[in-house]
Amino acid sequence: MKIEDRIRDALQTDGGNLQPPARPSLAELGSPPRRDRVFLAAAGVAAAIAVLALVVLTLPDVRTPSIDPLDLPGVETPDTEAPTADPQNVEVPTVEGLTVEVARNRLDAAGLSGEPVRGETDGERWADPDGPTALVVRQQPPSGAVVKAGDVVGFRTAVVNSQLCAALDKLPQRAGDAQDLANQDGYWEAIGTAARFAEQPLARYVDQLLAHRAGDQPVAQAPSHALDSVAIHHEACRLPSATIPTRLANADVQILAVGATQDPSLSGHIARDAEQLQFIWTDMADVEGAPPELPDDTVGVLAFARETKSACRSPNDIVAVEIVSVNEQAAEVVIVLDPHGESMGSCASSEGELAWTAFAVAIPDNHATRLSGASVRLAQD
Amino acid sequence: MPASSRHDVVGTPTFEAFYRQAHDDVYRALVLTIGDAELAADAVQEALSKAYQRWHEVGTYANPTGWVYRVALNWSHSWFRRRSRELALLREPERTLSGLPEPTDPAVSRAVRALPLPQRSVVILRLYLDWSVAEVATALDVSPGTVKSRLARALVRLREHLEVAS
Numbered sequence: 206m207k208i209e210d211r212i213r214d215a216l217q218t219d220g221g222n223l224q225p226p227a228r229p230s231l232a233e234l235g236s237p238p239r240r241d242r243v244f245l246a247a248a249g250v251a252a253a254i255a256v257l258a259l260v261v262l263t264l265p266d267v268r269t270p271s272i273d274p275l276d277l278p279g280v281e282t283p284d285t286e287a288p289t290a291d292p293q294n295v296e297v298p299t300v301e302g303l304t305v306e307v308a309r310n311r312l313d314a315a316g317l318s319g320e321p322v323r324g325e326t327d328g329e330r331w332a333d334p335d336g337p338t339a340l341v342v343r344q345q346p347p348s349g350a351v352v353k354a355g356d357v358v359g360f361r362t363a364v365v366n367s368q369l370c371a372a373l374d375k376l377p378q379r380a381g382d383a384q385d386l387a388n389q390d391g392y393w394e395a396i397g398t399a400a401r402f403a404e405q406p407l408a409r410y411v412d413q414l415l416a417h418r419a420g421d422q423p424v425a426q427a428p429s430h431a432l433d434s435v436a437i438h439h440e441a442c443r444l445p446s447a448t449i450p451t452r453l454a455n456a457d458v459q460i461l462a463v464g465a466t467q468d469p470s471l472s473g474h475i476a477r478d479a480e481q482l483q484f485i486w487t488d489m490a491d492v493e494g495a496p497p498e499l500p501d502d503t504v505g506v507l508a509f510a511r512e513t514k515s516a517c518r519s520p521n522d523i524v525a526v527e528i529v530s531v532n533e534q535a536a537e538v539v540i541v542l543d544p545h546g547e548s549m550g551s552c553a554s555s556e557g558e559l560a561w562t563a564f565a566v567a568i569p570d571n572h573a574t575r576l577s578g579a580s581v582r583l584a585q586d
Numbered sequence: 587m588p589a590s591s592r593h594d595v596v597g598t599p600t601f602e603a604f605y606r607q608a609h610d611d612v613y614r615a616l617v618l619t620i621g622d623a624e625l626a627a628d629a630v631q632e633a634l635s636k637a638y639q640r641w642h643e644v645g646t647y648a649n650p651t652g653w654v655y656r657v658a659l660n661w662s663h664s665w666f667r668r669r670s671r672e673l674a675l676l677r678e679p680e681r682t683l684s685g686l687p688e689p690t691d692p693a694v695s696r697a698v699r700a701l702p703l704p705q706r707s708v709v710i711l712r713l714y715l716d717w718s719v720a721e722v723a724t725a726l727d728v729s730p731g732t733v734k735s736r737l738a739r740a741l742v743r744l745r746e747h748l749e750v751a752s
Contacts (some may be wrong), residue, residue, distance in 0.1 A: 208741060208748065212697075219687075228606070540688070
């Protein structure tokens with residue numbers, strides 16, 4: 206028997222023996238998957254306790270503007286009085302205000318690890334964002350606590366940008382908990398504006414809140430995790446140590462060209478004049494199309510996205526362009542892409558598979574004084 | 587990011603018909619690809635939800651079922667990476683239960699499972715769903731030439747694996 210036939214027969218039989226689950230109704234499509242992703246071991250596993258403390262948390266503490274899971278009944282916390290002389294105990298470093306990626310590196314260096322919170326509230330699963338650009342707003346255990354090496358530090362996290370923060374800045378003055386905030390004048394207008402600039406999962410939570418409001422339902426019945434997430438993002442925007450990306454207005458960004466190349470070495474270049482841009486573009490291997498023109502008073506930015514297919518991404522995949530401070534002297538342009546964008550076949554090379562989609566955009570030169578490089582990232586999904 | 591526009595497609599007959607036809611096919615193909623029935627069920631629901639939200643666009647594709655398969659596969663793959671990290675944190679041994687019935691040809695099942703994911707996907711879509719090279723290419727968003735070369739390399743590996751097994 207030919208190998209192909211043997212494999213086909215086996216797969217057809219095995220596939221036929223599979224019993225698909227009942228199809229959710231169309232109304233149920235869009236609910237989170239059935240499985241609970243909160244992987245907590247039984248009580249007594251020290252590594253899980255810090256995560257458990259934050260999973261139990263649903264709303265910011267009522268009486269204070271801060272989120273303090275230690276106030277919740279029944280929550281166990283690591284023993285903070287363990288002798289530091291024990292080599293198995295480590296001190297928790299400060300990670301609030303850092304991105305999740307940097308926070309994890311810092312915890313790793315201390316012999317710990319970190320995870321954003323997830324859980325279930327009012328029967329609905331939710332999770333704080335976990336991308337490398339998500340900011341740590343709160344940590345548990347707090348900085349300075351002494352815990353066992355290998356323990357997990359829980360994070361409340363948020364993905365913010367300058368436009369979102371400007372919208373959330375219009376939220377009324379914080380008083381009481383997240384629900385009290387939602388009862389104040391100006392709240393719903395502010396989050397309506399914020400919806401335009403929010404990434405996932407905040408975008409989804411804001412949609413839920415606005416749909417709830419549009420149905421004339423009381424605030425007391427609004428999804429509490431969604432109210433909570435708005436409060437967390439508002440807090441993220443006010444972190445003194447946080448690096449918040451400056452998201453450029455759409456009118457300030459011009460998409461010059463999208464091409465394909467097998468040579469990623471030119472990714473991250475900043476072209477300060479038209480001649481430089483044309484030189485860089487034509488220097489790219491396998492790129493097709495004429496070099497883009499650079500409008501006056503702009504700089505050209507090239508950043509490449511790794512692909513595994515022969516077609517390029519579409520210019521429509523560009524969701525936003527941000528400027529992120531690397532340090533006091535340097536900043537980087539980040540082109541934010543839709544993670545589910547569709548490819549554009551027209552720029553595929555005739556030579557075979559291509560490895561990178563090249564994006565060339567122009568931004569106003571007044572944003573370019575500290576620019577040292579460029580990259581792409583996928584928007585939070 | 588734009589808000590979802592699910593309300594635009596509520597009650598759209600064409601999506602309902604697609605949903606009825608695609609759900610089981612994609613589920614079975616995904617289970618054969620990733621070997622986890624429960625994860626596949628979640629991944630398919632996630633992908634079909636996305637198709638539902640974007641039906642005005644996805645409904646125009648040459649192979650919308652293929653799009654759902656690819657989105658589901660990507661979703662399940664990213665979940666696996668998180669799961670590996672979570673298990674490392676909680677220091678649990680990886681559970682092997684996958685919710686699958688016994689394979690009819692265990693050697694073939696092991697050999698297919700041992701393929702790298704890109705080759706495994708091509709094998710499942712070509713030999714289980716019986717899609718044409720063009721349909722597989724559209725589903726996986728690769729060129730037809732890539733489909734053929736991946737299938738050829740997969741068959742070489744499968745042949746070697748099965749010869750060793752026998």
